[in-house]
Amino acid sequence: MQNIIPLPAFTDNYIWLLRRQDAAAAVDPGDAAPVLQYCREHGLSLCAILITHHHADHTGGIAELVRHFACPVYGPANSGIAGISHPLHPGDLLQLTQPGLRLEVMATPGHTADHISYYGDGLLFCGDTLFACGCGRVFDGSTQQLHASLQRLAHLPQETQIYCTHEYTLANQRFALAVEPDNTALLQRQQQDSARRQRGNPTLPSTLATELATNPFLRCHLPHVRAAVEAHCGQPLADETAVFAAMREWKNTFS
8 A cells, every 4th residue: 555645845835755665756846855855764765756747846856856866757748848757648557666556647738738647546646737626727738628637537436536736725615615605515625624724734635526526627517606607707608618717717816
């Protein structure tokens, strides 16, 4: 069984360290320092680096970690990310002998055009595509891509554990409640996650079942969600993709 450690970085990033015995893999190490410190304190060897997309807060630690550990770096092909030694394509199967994990590479563009996610053993490492109670902003991808990516993730098994890379949960929940103020599951989740943060604990991982019940970006098909978004933008919306796009724009300006 994997031991998955959240290493805080910057203001609100998590670097996920997948540890098994004395070996580990790091997901999206934007900063080398937390990884180096943890490995040094626990006598670990870093055997792999997994990258989801090209943003610097996910890639900035690659060079220094490779200097220390000479480990392979996996990431999206044709992304221009310096240091990737093993470029990946959607549908590839990644077998990590150490720390012992088999992962499917999934195309999840939208936040960026090159974004991929890693899924296996009931675990999803989804970078900035799907957040707890939210989703990523659109940068060099498209809203249509992001919606399609989220729909792809929504069809994974509901017990899938969601490991995203930012602690945005409470802010996302405030927006979610603007969309669905009467969602009982969401209200309960907000209370639980607020208590976790007050104790200094992460709100992650989530599960897909929890996201399907509380994340408005996975609930655009519901009539009351559509009605709330149409009321906000003041016009009827043609389809679910249009609802998603209008909701993402609403979230961009929400405070």
